[in-house]
Amino acid sequence: MRISKDPNWPDRDRLILSKGHVAVGVYPILADLGYFPKEWLDNYARIGSPLGDHPDMRKVPGIDFSSGSLGHGLSVGIGMALGLRLKNSPGRVFVLMGDGELNEGQIWEAAQSAKQYRLGNVIGIIDRNEMQFDGLTEEVMGIEPLADKWKSFGWQVHNCDGNSIPELIRTFDSIPAGTDRPQLVIAKTIKGKGLPYMENSRVWHLGHLTGADAAAAIAELNSSN
Amino acid sequence: MTSVTDIKFQDKDSWHLGTLSSQTRSFVAGQVLADIADKDDRIVIMNADLGHANRTIEFAEKHPERYFNMGIAEHNMVSASAGLASVGYIPYIGTFASFLGILCCEQIRTDLAYPNMPVRLLSHHAGISLGYYGTSHHATEDIGIMRSMANMKIICPADSYSLEHAIRQTVDLEGPIYFRLGGGDDPDVYHPGDAWQFDKIQLLREGKDAVIFANGMMVHPALEAAKKLAQDGIDIAVADLHTVLPIDRKSLLSILDKTPLAFVAEDHNTRSGVATAVADEIVDSQLSGVRLVRIGFPPNEYAIIGAPYHLYQHYGLTTAGLEARIRAELRKREI
Numbered sequence: 096m097r098i099s100k101d102p103n104w105p106d107r108d109r110l111i112l113s114k115g116h117v118a119v120g121v122y123p124i125l126a127d128l129g130y131f132p133k134e135w136l137d138n139y140a141r142i143g144s145p146l147g148d149h150p151d152m153r154k155v156p157g158i159d160f161s162s163g164s165l166g167h168g169l170s171v172g173i174g175m176a177l178g179l180r181l182k183n184s185p186g187r188v189f190v191l192m193g194d195g196e197l198n199e200g201q202i203w204e205a206a207q208s209a210k211q212y213r214l215g216n217v218i219g220i221i222d223r224n225e226m227q228f229d230g231l232t233e234e235v236m237g238i239e240p241l242a243d244k245w246k247s248f249g250w251q252v253h254n255c256d257g258n259s260i261p262e263l264i265r266t267f268d269s270i271p272a273g274t275d276r277p278q279l280v281i282a283k284t285i286k287g288k289g290l291p292y293m294e295n296s297r298v299w300h301l302g303h304l305t306g307a308d309a310a311a312a313i314a315e316l317n318s319s320n
Numbered sequence: 321m322t323s324v325t326d327i328k329f330q331d332k333d334s335w336h337l338g339t340l341s342s343q344t345r346s347f348v349a350g351q352v353l354a355d356i357a358d359k360d361d362r363i364v365i366m367n368a369d370l371g372h373a374n375r376t377i378e379f380a381e382k383h384p385e386r387y388f389n390m391g392i393a394e395h396n397m398v399s400a401s402a403g404l405a406s407v408g409y410i411p412y413i414g415t416f417a418s419f420l421g422i423l424c425c426e427q428i429r430t431d432l433a434y435p436n437m438p439v440r441l442l443s444h445h446a447g448i449s450l451g452y453y454g455t456s457h458h459a460t461e462d463i464g465i466m467r468s469m470a471n472m473k474i475i476c477p478a479d480s481y482s483l484e485h486a487i488r489q490t491v492d493l494e495g496p497i498y499f500r501l502g503g504g505d506d507p508d509v510y511h512p513g514d515a516w517q518f519d520k521i522q523l524l525r526e527g528k529d530a531v532i533f534a535n536g537m538m539v540h541p542a543l544e545a546a547k548k549l550a551q552d553g554i555d556i557a558v559a560d561l562h563t564v565l566p567i568d569r570k571s572l573l574s575i576l577d578k579t580p581l582a583f584v585a586e587d588h589n590t591r592s593g594v595a596t597a598v599a600d601e602i603v604d605s606q607l608s609g610v611r612l613v614r615i616g617f618p619p620n621e622y623a624i625i626g627a628p629y630h631l632y633q634h635y636g637l638t639t640a641g642l643e644a645r646i647r648a649e650l651r652k653r654e655i
Contacts, residue, residue, distance in 0.1 A: 105407075105408070116419070119337070151435075152406075152435055153435055159406070160402070160403070160406055160435070161430075161431075161434060161435045163430070164430045166424065166552050167396075167399045167427065167430065167431055168397030170395070170396045170398075170400045170403070170427075171399050171400065171402050171403040171431060173396070173399075173400045173403060174399065174400030174401055174402060174403020174404040174405075174406070174407075175403035175404070175406060175407050175409075176403070177388060177400070177404060177406065178364075178403065178404045178406075178407035179405070179407055181364075181385065181386065181409075182408070184407075188403075198638060200395075201395045201396055201399070201427075204391075204393035204395060204396035205396050205399075205400070207391070207393070208390055208391070208393065208396055208400070211391070212388070231333070
């Protein structure tokens with residue numbers, strides 16, 4: 096992504112966490128970039144902390160838009176992309192969506208408007224872990240055939256292994272510059288990857304590890320890496 | 321071959337989309353914004369397939385690159401406007417009040433009000449002004465919805481003059497603004513040179529017996545009712561409470577102090593609209609001795625079917641309706 100030391104650089108690429116509940120995965124990166132003190136991380140979700148479960152752009156430098164209500168992020172990205180193009184900015188807009196989130200109708204309103212306005216500067220990413228709160232996506236509210244749906248909405252679709260960083264980099268690098276087709280990356284992932292008791296387990300769609308449990312999980316992840 | 325625009329109507333009530341602009345002469349936002357946009361690159365307009373109804377299409381003639389028709393997809397329009405605002409634009413987005421103020425409540429609250437985005441909602445055909453289109457197209461709850469959001473501002477201009485001034489005076493304000501507009505055929509209340517100030521109550525007529533607070537399309541009938549009552553020696557003040565949020569508390573309390581019998585006339589339900597805003601101020605200021613009469617849409621009903629003219633008559637929201645209600649309340653007071 097095109098970013099700089101200034102989190103408000105006008106020509107930067109934007110990242111919208113449409114699945115806002117992944118903010119906890121982005122906060123440490125923003126701290127590493129120097130956008131806010133690393134000490135903030137220790138107070139995550141505690142009273143008065145700028146860092147909540149869902150990100151607030153007015154509290155956290157580097158968060159390009161507040162999110163949390165599923166289905167909104169792609170629309171916000173469409174607006175950003177229209178605006179950046181109007182300014183002749185090279186900035187692009189990355190929108191990370193959940194697969195369960197695609198149940199929301201507003202996603203498809205946004206998808207059709209990206210094609211209508213030829214927004215090649217929008218890159219959608221779907222975290223295709225095949226799970227949502229109450230179970231498997233295809234059991235709760237099926238979204239397949241996923242790639243065909245996006246293709247029929249006029250998007251160029253890329254598939255990759257979302258747990259492989261080299262493959263993600265290759266995929267993003269393969270996206271053509273100057274295209275007028277909106278781009279979509281379907282990143283196939285395994286939920287809870289690296290902790291066998293969590294992998295693809297419904298109960299670990301949402302959970303909380305503290306104390307010794309957290310320490311054991313960290314040790315296990317470190318040993319497998 | 322005859323073009324549709326060549327058809328000459330024989331009856332004055334016949335119309336088609338090509339003649340719509342003559343029926344919506346108070347919808348001047350498109351023209352005013354086109355003028356502002358000549359010198360202000362931040363101005364953009366979005367609409368949801370109603371650009372001819374709200375006349376924002378007139379902006380597109382001058383600034384086509386800054387005009388976005390988002391189709392019949394209002395949720396997407398509102399959230400996309402937030403994205404445009406986040407990269408430095410000031411979007412004005414228009415559609416029926418029933419769809420902006422009610423359908424898009426959550427997008428407005430979460431994507432505009434919460435991050436305090438400078439998006440301006442041109443919410444037209446509010447209240448029961450769409451007549452026989454029915455309840456799906458009426459908005460008698462939107463002020464209540466918008467008033468309950470932090471960071472929101474609400475302006476209900478009475479005519480084209482006040483809409484123009486409201487837009488020009490608020491371009492640079494932070495955060496979202498809900499412009500609540502009527503049916504577009506509102507008669508003129510203000511005239512060139514008249515004072516109009518955002519967030520200030522305009523006292524349009526002095527009077528010692530009672531005061532009517534009105535806004536939007538209720539200002540004109542309120543003034544006409546006051547004129548009729550004056551013929552019988554009944555002296556009614558009329559105040560244009562166009563800015564519902566933030567409310568001009570100082571002027572409101574000063575008027576109520578002098579005239580403790582107050583009517584609020586609104587094209588909104590009486591449970592959560594302008595009268596409620598006035599009542600909140602009375603309660604919070606612990607002002608005693610004020611009698612407040614709410615004239616508006618009944619809060620436990622959905623409208624009967626009828627043309628706008630007949631609906632306003634049915635619900636007493638006309639000059640005659642206001643006049644009769646005020647006379648009745650004054651009689652009660654004498655007993």
